[in-house]
Amino acid sequence: MAAPLIAPSILSADFARLGEEVRAIDAAGADWIHIDVMDGHFVPNLTIGPGVVKALRPHSAKPFDVHLMVSPVDVYLEAFAAAGADIITVHPEAGPHVHRTIQAIRALGKQAGIALNPATPAKTLDYLIDDIDLVLVMSVNPGFGGQSFITSQLRKIEAVRKMIEKSGRAIHLEVDGGIDAVTARCCTDAGANALVAGTATFKGGPDHYAANIAALKGTD
Numbered sequence: 001m002a003a004p005l006i007a008p009s010i011l012s013a014d015f016a017r018l019g020e021e022v023r024a025i026d027a028a029g030a031d032w033i034h035i036d037v038m039d040g041h042f043v044p045n046l047t048i049g050p051g052v053v054k055a056l057r058p059h060s061a062k063p064f065d066v067h068l069m070v071s072p073v074d075v076y077l078e079a080f081a082a083a084g085a086d087i088i089t090v091h092p093e094a095g096p097h098v099h100r101t102i103q104a105i106r107a108l109g110k111q112a113g114i115a116l117n118p119a120t121p122a123k124t125l126d127y128l129i130d131d132i133d134l135v136l137v138m139s140v141n142p143g144f145g146g147q148s149f150i151t152s153q154l155r156k157i158e159a160v161r162k163m164i165e166k167s168g169r170a171i172h173l174e175v176d177g178g179i180d181a182v183t184a185r186c187c188t189d190a191g192a193n194a195l196v197a198g199t200a201t202f203k204g205g206p207d208h209y210a211a212n213i214a215a216l217k218g219t220d
Helices: 016-029 051-058 074-083 098-107 151-167 181-190 206-217
Strands: 004-010 033-038 064-069 089-090 109-116 134-138 172-178 194-196
Touching: 004 033, 004 172, 004 206, 016 033, 016 051, 016 064, 016 206, 033 051, 051 064, 051 074, 064 074, 064 109, 074 089, 074 151, 089 098, 089 134, 098 109, 109 172, 134 151, 151 172, 181 194, 181 206, 194 206
Parallel strands: 004 194, 033 064, 064 089, 089 109, 109 134, 134 172, 172 194
Antiparallel strands: none
16 A cells, blocks of 8 residues: 655644745655644634745645635635645535535636535535545544544545545545544555644654654655
8 A cells, every 4th residue: 555645734833934844844755735724713713814825835846735614615715726725625514505616626727625524424525526636534623733533534534435436536535633653544544545644743843754754654
């Protein structure tokens, strides 16, 4: 089995030196840069807007994996696309017409993702699977970093993997929440090929980032 893609969440980075942190995780072997956008409404936290994404864009050529936890979401798509997002992931609950949202993301020339909260069933993807590039299974309730992995989501990862294989399309299956060296293996065994890791990547400071990423990939 190929090592998973690792997308460090900058939510766990030192916000006083975000540009340096992005350069450091890029050099340490990150595959994507995961950017959590929260509005204090759809989820109980506030993070960053498109201005910060634009400011970070020159610091890495790696794909910017932007997870929009905002509602209504449609009004922000163009701004984040222009700021440098490569993948834009939305929640089906964040707007009235999620299929239209996916169409809008792809019309902007970006890859489109759907995020499934812990209580959102895999069957939500039934009429979206042919139009998306990524499924993000949330293994914690969205809003905060540092939460514990919800093991019931492993069944959902397995179910989504079957849906992807049935579709015959090259769709990334990403997992976000409580990812460490142990849960990373559980997720990849269940069918994930990309992992978001904040705390596990950034613990110990820049001198440890490469080893942290290698441990998550299982290549240490």
